[in-house]
Amino acid sequence: MQAITTPKFLLSGILLVSGIYLISCQSNSSESAQRDILKEVVDTTVSPKDDFFKYAVGTWLKQNPIPASESSWGIGSMVQEETYARLRSISEESAKKSGSAGSNEQKIGDFWFMGMDTVGIEKQGITHIKGDLDRIAAITDLQGVLNEVALQQTYAIGTLFGAYVFQDEKNSEEQSLHLYQGGIRLPDRDYYFNTDSRNTNIRKEYKAHVQRMFKLLGNDEATATKNMTNVYALEETLAKNSRKIEDLRDPYKNYNKMDLAALDKLAPSMKFKDLFVKMKMPQVKTAIVGQPEFYTAVDKLLKTTPIETWKAYLTWNFVSNYASELSSPFAKEDFYFYRTVLRGVKEMKPRWKRVLDLEENLLGDALGQLFVKNYYSDKTKKRYEELVKNIFSTYEERIKKLDWMSDSTKKKALLKLSTVMPKVSYPDKWKDFSNLEIKRDSYVQNIMRASQWWYLYNINKIGKPVDKTEWGMTPQTYNAYYNPSNNEIVLPAAIFFVAGFTDEQLDDAIIYAYAGGSTIGHEITHGFDDQGRQFDEKGNLTDWWTKKDGDEYNKRAKGIIAQYNDFVVLDSLHVRGEATQGENIADLGGLILGLEAFKKTEQYKSGKKINGFTPLQRFFLGWALAWMGQSRDEALANKIMTDVHAPSFLRVNGPVVNIDEFYEAFDIKPGDKMYRAPEKRVRIW
Structure with a gap:
């Protein structure tokens, strides 16, 4: 996420x-x-x-x-089954203990408790993202679109483009912002263009999926169809201007360091200085652009795409990002396309495994300390x-x-x-989650708070010395x-x-x-x-x-x-x-x-x-x-x-x-x- x-x-x-x-x-x-x-x-x-x-x-x-x-x-799946059992035991014990406020046990326990509260999740529906959807619906101009793009980036949603913080490839002591192609919700750009029967069917199913998701949000048939058509056309343009997976392998061709002036020349409509402030990283003065031609295409889209299309696209990105954690109509629709159509999976994992998957993604180091112990x-x-x-x-x-x-x-x-x-095996020092707030109020809000925490954790590295002791994986x-x-x-x-x-x-x-x-x-x-x-x-x-x-x-x-x-x-x-x-x-x-x-x-x-x-x-x-x-x-x-x-x-x-x-x-x-x-x-x- x-x-x-x-x-x-x-x-x-x-x-x-x-x-x-x-x-x-x-x-x-x-x-x-x-x-x-x-x-x-x-x-x-x-x-x-x-x-x-x-x-x-x-x-x-x-x-x-x-x-x-x-x-x-x-054989790895067999181990995952054993790991699931262990992490479930850790989570259930943490939920029962109600650890001291701010402790890893408290966060793990409360995340687990809310994730397993299926009655509450069904009753809440989209209540906890309603404010976000209303905010998108109120957009009236391009500045509003850019403000929303920036905000969704802080939720760790890769809307319109990809952004990440990593060492400068040519100066490994420096943490730098990297800007990358992105903004599509099919797995790869080739899904939009390959003409074989398998991919043709996937595109058909994807369009139907997007339409059904808009209908779940309350759109009538005609509006849902219009929004789907506009969203797909926008994504297709983004995909068309994205590099193939083979072309992402050359580190030199995907390294283009630019200051703010060069970024503004590349894509003036994005207003990068203001965008970075809205993305909560005003300290950024340079960025490494992976695929400059992608941002040129984005600039053109910002100039020519109607605001209503942008609102549909922003709504789709937000809902799709959280669909699997919302009430069952959204979760089942998300599962059908992304798991059944794309990967052939016949039924959902049990609820407890799905909660553990997210818990591992968002609180993995906290779980890891107990796992190793x-x-x-x-x-x-x-x-x-x-x-x-x-x-x-x-x-x-x-x-x-x-x-x-x-x-x-x-x-x-x-x-x-x-x-x-x-x-x-495991790190000598662990990530500190003390300022991450996890509560027994809403499952999806816990996910949002954790996603925002990770976003800030990463962007706060910009301009700071590289911590070469950090691990990018958990011991489990x-x-x-x-x-x-x-x-x-x-x-x-x-x-x-x-x-x-x-x-x-x-x-x-x-x-x-x-x-x-x-x-x-x-x-x-x-x-x-x-x-x-x-x-x-x-x-x-x-x-x-x-x-x-x-x-x-x-x-x-x-x-x-x-x-x-x-x-x-x-x-x-x-x-x-x-x-x-x-x-x-x-x-x-x-x-x-x-x-x-x-x-x-x-x-x-x-x-x-x-x-x-x-x-x-x-x-x-x-x-x-x-x-x-x-x-x-x-x-x-x-x-x-x-x-x-x-x-x-x-x-x-x-x-x-x-x-x-x-x-x-x-x-x-x-x-x-x-x-x-x-x-x-x-x-x-």
């Missing part, structure tokens, strides 16, 4: 796995005979030579259909800090041995690697990321969990693939993917490569782009190799780093089989375990349109075909479907 946030192209994260049990970096081969997750999920009716993903996890896929309330389901240990944190060191040292060795990189570039690459800051998040401006990898506690299995049941082969490769190695490699490699050791956007080395890197990256472009996901839908190259490079790099680090373990050196699998086979099966999951067709189509990650099955089959040891492990030969000739195997790190 936050408009002020980190841009897609800067934080490269991974959706991975987690669970209730702590995992070890030690080899426990004898105990593994009790239960073996690899043995339980493998499908021996499929040949690894034909489809390694289906072989590796096919039994689990068959036995675990996607629940009606979900668009996808995987109750479910995590310092001993475990130290264990994974050691695994991080092992992967780092392996990467250092790999760089030193590269045959395509010059010594001068290697020296700088090694310097950058040595300065990567790993953040493991089953995800991870690399931030090039901080040159850091952030690895929350939950990313190291394995659902449903004890520490003794996980051998090193699993751990070095599952945690060492697909998480730690993946994130480190993001520092050297197509985007991350353009930032130096201090986090500044600068070219530290020799031209020859840069050209050679790009040549190798083109190989992975071409490889993924060939992968078919659904009917005529292929992976977008250009858009996903960063994640694909990181997957390949992570797999290699995990494997090379695993080769140093006693388990690998012993060559001893466990449940019929060699150590090398178990490593690759552990890699597949990390991405075990499946998605609905609608969700897959949405992913191809909007996500910089390949689908999970291709995060397995895609990188393994480039690893020589994979062929050795499963005796892959020419003629097998998984075979790629040596000269076609992509080799970067």
